[in-house]
Amino acid sequence: MNLFNLVWLELLHRKARLVSGLMAIILGIAVIVGIRSVTIFSEKAVAVKLDNLGANILVLPQGASTDDYYTADIDAPTFPENYVERIVTSNLSGVDNLSPKLSRRVKIGNENFVLTGILPANEITAKPLWQTSGLMGAELKASCATATSENHPSELKDERLTRKVIDSLDALDCYVGFMAAKKLAAAEGGKINIENKEFNIVKILPETGTIDDGRIFAHLHTVQKLLGIENQISAIEIMGCCNAISEGLLSKMRNILPDTRITTIGQIVSTQLETNKMMNKISLIFLIIILLVGGISIGNYMAANVNERKREIGIYRMIGFSRSEIYSMLLLKAVILGFFGGILGCILGTLAGVILGPQLAGIAVQPIIILLPFSILSAIIISVLGSLVPAYLAAKIEPYSIMQEE
Amino acid sequence: MILQLQNITKQYCHRNGAVIKALSDVSASIEKGQFTAITGPSGSGKSTLLFMLGGLLRPSSGSIFFNGQPLHNAGDNALSEFRKNNVGYVMQNFSLVPYLIAEENVMVAVSLLQKDKKKQKEIARGLLAAVGLSDRMDHYPKELSSGQQQRVAIARALANNPSIILADEPTGNLDPLLASEILNLLKELNTERGITIIMVTHSPEAALYADKKILLKDGCVV
Incomplete structure (x- = not known):
């Protein structure tokens, strides 16, 4: 007792x-x-939905204006393309996809357009621009919020797992944004002269209502050569997990790339927080x-x-x-x-x-x-x-x- | 001398402000191995005196000594220790815990001094057998007769091998036959084990079992 x-x-x-x-x-x-x-x-659920909004981190060179997240890369100073490798080899968690870009204003006829060099395999279709373009190819594997039974409710399917990247973009191929095509009266299968180089118009992109409607997309390496700034890029778009961002992903990236400005879509992160x-x-x-x-x-x-x-x-x-x-x-x-x-x-x-x-x-x-x-x-x-x-x-x-x- | 009382007074304050004197200048001594009966009419202070001797109540003034050690100014823990080590209680209403069987009721008291559960059980069973309840060990109090309940209470009182047993009207709820059985049992414990018994009673027959009587009237020893 x-x-x-x-x-x-x-x-x-x-x-x-x-x-x-x-x-x-x-x-x-x-x-x-x-x-x-x-x-x-x-x-x-909110985290997954916010992550699904697409790329939310932008790496820009020091001195670039970040007044507008969506146009920050246009005419920005450049930094080496191998910065992409630095991020990839750093094994940072919560970084899903890196899309290096070089954007410059170009004049075609009397009109100004934005020429954006992209690496097709890195472009994520979560961007509204690519979602309805019919250009999707291989699947892109997401690194966060994976669909395991442990951390993923069955009804919260991670849309990123079904995202696909743009299949291919030949050296002299280009995609023309909806508004740009209208201005140029361009048609699919036609040709377009940019900075004295002929590009094949592979696709007229559907209207997105964003700045991308005025862009012309070509292969990054072609654009670099065309503009005479080889191995340089003006931005890296990154799809980062919102949770990882709120847990300090940006500062970790700043340590890896000290001479860059790393910004994010503030609303997304603040909404999550x-x-x-x-x-x-x-x-x-x-x-x-x-x-x-x-x-x-x-x-x-x-x-x-x-x-x-x-x-x-x-x-x-x-x-x-x-x-x-x-x-x-x-x-x-x-x-x-x-x-x-x-x-x-x-x-x-x-x-x-x-x-x-x-x-x-x-x-x-x-x-x-x-x-x-x-x-x-x-x-x-x-x-x-x-x-x-x-x-x-x-x-x-x-x-x-x-x-x-x- | 096992217990000594010197000029004990106990006063209560009634809620209307009146001071009630339960005991007034009581002095007495109780020898080791003595069977003492405290008698007197209702309200004469018998139970108050018993509780004081058992370390359940402190006097308003005066001194109480147990084997020469003062009890009147002992702290609460010291009084608990005193009760645990030296005193066994047998109350008129048996004071058994209703949700414990007879064996467990005894074991509770044993457990205060013996932590080994096997030994607790052994001791409790031995004590119940000694009071003639070998066949009622797993009965709840409500399943026992009044006399059997009082026997369980006596077995529990013996659990700490006490030097004093304080009994407050132990036969008050029993018929004459059962009453004499219980009194005989107490007397046996007194004579055979040398346990000092102090019994409060208003029954002259019960008082006959005692070697010494303290008669109280209006809180004073007569």
Whole structure:
């Protein structure tokens, strides 16, 4: 016989009250776990959706203007093309695809156009420009948010896995943007003279409503030779995972490429960060409410329990239990209640998340194992905090007063 | 002399502000191995005196000594230790824990001094057998008769091998036959084991078992 046995036997003796005492903890923890599960998977869903917006990091030379993310590469100073290799060989995680570019304004006839040299195999079709162009070839493998069962809910298919790169672009082939084609009255299969060089118009690109509509795309190495700036580029477009960006990918890249400006589409990252912050705030608010409500409920249950057990606490004190042993007995009971309440609450909350997540939030939720120890610990803390005063009052019970009442 | 009381006074403050004197200038001494009966009418302070002797209550003034050691100014932990090591209690209402079987009720008291569960069980079973309850060890208090419950309480009182057993109206809830059984058992513990018994009773028949009587009236020794 020890304190644990005594507490256990008492708990089993008052099963109905045990259930009511546990319910406060179970429901409290279930709410926290349910919200947290949905929150975590919502964050992942948002991250994947934001990642799917396409390239979101731009590497520019020092001195380039970054007033407008989408036009920053035009007429920017240049830097060596082998910077691409530096990034690739650095094994940075969260970097999906690198598209080196060289963009310059060129005059054709009396009109100004932007000639952009690209490496076709590196151009990602997630860009609105390529999505409807019908130029897709081999699949591009994404490095973040991969579609494994572990971290990827089945309904959150990573679109990047189905992205394909532009198949090929011969040295003298070019793609003409929708607006540029209109200005030039160009047609597919026709020819176009740029800086005294004849290019075959392979494709007129569909309208995107972006600056790309005014661009003419040709092979990077051809453009470099044409403009007399070989092995130089004016920008590298990178598709980075939003999570990786928010975790400091940019600063890691700045260490690798110190003489460049690395910028990102601020809204995407800030949206991700704001979403994460909001979700965390909601979880925190619920956690505080549950702590208060759960703590008060448990305190109430324990106070009633102490009141009901005054006589037996008096007996324990009479036969020699010290105040600290009575105190320990009550707190041990709180720990046991918290332990089982935490486990059951975690199971209930996870089930609620898994069942209700897809229906209410349109998000597939899977059990998160790490929430189990968190639930147990939280439940124990709630339970113990709620029981401190009742346990103190129990320890203060004077055995003679109870014996005299009999 | 195992217990000595010197000029013990106990006052309570009633919630209406009135001061109630439960004991007034009580002095007495109890010899080791003595069977003492504290008698007197209801409200004369018998139980208050018993609780004081058992370290459950401190006097408002005066001194109590156990084997020469002061109890009147001992701290709460010291009094718990004193009760745990030296005193066994037998109460009128048996004071058994309702959700523990007879064996466990005794084991709780044994566990305070013996941490080995196997030995606790062994001792508890031996004590229950000694009070004639070998066949009732796995019974809950509500499954036992009043006399059997009091025997369990006596077995529990013996768990710490006490030098004193304090009994508060131990036969108050028992019929005359069971009462004499319990009194005989207490007397046996007194004579055979040399345990000092201090029993509060208002029954003249029960008081006959005692070697010494302390008669209280209005909180004073008469």
